[in-house]
Amino acid sequence: MLIVLVLGGFLGATLVRLAPGYGIDEEELDTRLSEQSVQALRQSHATEENLPRFYFGYLSKLLHGDLGVSQSLHRPVRQLLAERFPETLKSVGLGLALAWLAGLSLAIASVMSRLWIIDLATGLLASILLCVPAAVLALLFVIAQAPGRLVIGLIVFPKIFYYARNLLAASASLPHVVTARAKGLGGWRVLLWHILPVAGPQLLALAGVSISLAFAAAIPVEVLCDIPGIGQLAWQAALGRDLGLLVILTMLVTLVTLVANSGAELVAQPLRSGDA
Amino acid sequence: MRRIRIAAILFLAVVGATCLMANLVAPDSYAHQFRDIPDATPSLHHLLGTDDLGRDRFSRLLYGTRVSLLLAPAAALLSSLLAALLGGAAGFVGGWLERCVMAVTDLFLAMPWLFLLITVRALLPLNVSPLVSVAITFALLGCLGWAAAARVVCADARALCGSNFVLLARASGASGFHLLWRHLIPNLTPILYAQFWISIPVFILTEANLGILGLGVAEPLPSWGGLLRELESFSSLSAQPWKFAPLILLIVTVSCFHIAVRKQEAWA
Numbered sequence: 001m002l003i004v005l006v007l008g009g010f011l012g013a014t015l016v017r018l019a020p021g022y023g024i025d026e027e028e029l030d031t032r033l034s035e036q037s038v039q040a041l042r043q044s045h046a047t048e049e050n051l052p053r054f055y056f057g058y059l060s061k062l063l064h065g066d067l068g069v070s071q072s073l074h075r076p077v078r079q080l081l082a083e084r085f086p087e088t089l090k091s092v093g094l095g096l097a098l099a100w101l102a103g104l105s106l107a108i109a110s111v112m113s114r115l116w117i118i119d120l121a122t123g124l125l126a127s128i129l130l131c132v133p134a135a136v137l138a139l140l141f142v143i144a145q146a147p148g149r150l151v152i153g154l155i156v157f158p159k160i161f162y163y164a165r166n167l168l169a170a171s172a173s174l175p176h177v178v179t180a181r182a183k184g185l186g187g188w189r190v191l192l193w194h195i196l197p198v199a200g201p202q203l204l205a206l207a208g209v210s211i212s213l214a215f216a217a218a219i220p221v222e223v224l225c226d227i228p229g230i231g232q233l234a235w236q237a238a239l240g241r242d243l244g245l246l247v248i249l250t251m252l253v254t255l256v257t258l259v260a261n262s263g264a265e266l267v268a269q270p271l272r273s274g275d276a
Numbered sequence: 277m278r279r280i281r282i283a284a285i286l287f288l289a290v291v292g293a294t295c296l297m298a299n300l301v302a303p304d305s306y307a308h309q310f311r312d313i314p315d316a317t318p319s320l321h322h323l324l325g326t327d328d329l330g331r332d333r334f335s336r337l338l339y340g341t342r343v344s345l346l347l348a349p350a351a352a353l354l355s356s357l358l359a360a361l362l363g364g365a366a367g368f369v370g371g372w373l374e375r376c377v378m379a380v381t382d383l384f385l386a387m388p389w390l391f392l393l394i395t396v397r398a399l400l401p402l403n404v405s406p407l408v409s410v411a412i413t414f415a416l417l418g419c420l421g422w423a424a425a426a427r428v429v430c431a432d433a434r435a436l437c438g439s440n441f442v443l444l445a446r447a448s449g450a451s452g453f454h455l456l457w458r459h460l461i462p463n464l465t466p467i468l469y470a471q472f473w474i475s476i477p478v479f480i481l482t483e484a485n486l487g488i489l490g491l492g493v494a495e496p497l498p499s500w501g502g503l504l505r506e507l508e509s510f511s512s513l514s515a516q517p518w519k520f521a522p523l524i525l526l527i528v529t530v531s532c533f534h535i536a537v538r539k540q541e542a543w544a
Contacts, residue, residue, distance in 0.1 A: 127531060127534060128527070128531075130530075130534065131477075131481075131526075131527045131530040131531045131534065132523075132527060133481050133484040133485050133488065133501075133504070133526070134481075134485055135484065135485045135488035135489060135504070136484070136488070136504060136507065136523060139488070139507050139508065143513065212385075212386065212387075212388050212389075213388075215388040215391065216388035216389045216390040216391060217390075219390045219391065219394065219485075219489070220390070220485050220488065220489060223489060224488075224508075234391060234394060234395075235394065235489060237398065238394040238395070238397060238398040238491060239490070239491075241398050242398075243395070243398055243399060246391075246394070246395040246398055247395060249391065249395075250387055250388075250391045250392060250395050253387070253388050253391055254383070254386045254387045254388075257386045257387075257388065258386050261386065
């Protein structure tokens with residue numbers, strides 16, 4: 001995880017450096033400034049010409065919590081994040097809760113009932129949602145005046161449903177589960193004692209992946225439903241070509257995803273060793 | 277199920293052929309403005325009416341379908357080739373190269389797709405010609421969408437390198453190039469083929485999202501994303517249901533791709 005984070009930091013710093021207009025101060029365009037003042041301004045950026053020093057400076061600033069100032073919004077990035085990140089966490093949390101509740105329940109219903117009509121209906125619902133762009137779903141929710149945060153749930157739901165259904169179906173066809181069923185064990189008992197423990201580690205891995213999916217869905221949803229979160233902030237930064245802010249946002253979301261994935265892996269490990 | 281699959285493939289073939297012949301089928305150019313009839317209702321000459329600039333919606337739908345339906349496979353081809361190159365090399369060589377490639381893959385997989393895409397898109401100029409914007413949009417999709425496929429290809433290449441027939445070939449004195457050309461590439465082709473087909477609907481949907489957000493293909497060139505922006509004027513939607521035509525075509529086409537590639541998904 002540390003290597004990935006360092007790589008992410010370098011990638012972010014490279015993007016900032018490659019951005020058009022990097023290293024040029026807007027004040028240089030002020031015609032009232034003398035040649036000496038312009039030279040002094042350029043000198044102040046001279047330290048950034050040195051590549052290793054630039055990368056080191058960028059990363060050390062990040063590590064010290066100095067996230068800089070947004071070029072497009074002219075406000076400290078830390079302040080923007082403090083205002084907007086909780087909103088996105090609320091949207092993503094609600095969306096994930098909805099997606100997991102609906103996805104897992106329908107996957108369990110589809111696998112345990114073994115009725116073709118339930119399988120068809122749940123599959124059809126997930127297929128339709130899988131084929132609609134997130135932005136269109138958000139627009140439809142705006143038209144219907146429904147809470148936009150729910151859209152994130154609808155976008156993540158089909159992926160959770162399909163993976164969970166395949167995992168549960170694979171676990172349900174294992175010889176010991178078929179034997180348990182044949183011996184007359186009740187449906188719930190088979191599910192809780194034999195199917196879920198086998199599928200558990202992979203479901204936890206899916207939980208980590210679903211967080212990344214939810215954050216990605218937050219961009220169109222927050223933009224179109226006018227939710228002031230970091231998805232909307234990322235879009236504003238993209239239109240304003242504020243690469244510094246965009247890189248910070250991407251790295252922040254990557255960090256959250258990596259921590260969630262590592263957490264899921266930590267929880268899944270004892271389950272896997274228990275299986276073995 | 278087989279019949280549904282055949283129907284889906286037939287639908288895709290018809291849509292593909294129609295949009296390829298957009299020059300012949302479309303009644304007007306996608307950019308031609310009928311300034312005396314903006315926002316017209318459907319008629320014999322304008323099957324889906326005209327937009328607020330007086331451009332024929334049906335023609336724009338045909339040309340937009342051509343852009344999205346031809347360039348999404350091109351982006352999928354690019355991402356599959358990158359996945360083959362990076363994943364295949366990592367799995368074949370192993371050691372430090374595999375560790376490096378997998379670290380980069382992990383990074384790409386951990387970054388939410390749309391965040392990464394709009395970050396790199398912001399790096400490139402926004403006020404470019406329509407053709408350049410098409411190239412940028414789909415090249416970005418291709419260049420950034422390789423990570424998941426590379427992971428699968430790497431795992432498969434590693435498994436192949438340890439398989440009995442490769443060990444036998446190695447023991448018989450086969451060179452690295454021979455192993456790669458005669459044993460690895462032919463066996464990796466089905467996986468790459470599956471990854472290619474799976475990527476197409478993903479890229480179509482991503483372009484649609486980017487288009488609606490104003491970060492996709494530039495006007496006046498139409499694409500599905502750009503055409504869907506008309507849905508933003510939702511006050512008029514109930515009175516003009518034909519504005520939903522691009523959305524319906526997009527959903528049906530992506531559904532057909534999902535049905536058609538179901539076998540490929542099992543491979544991947």
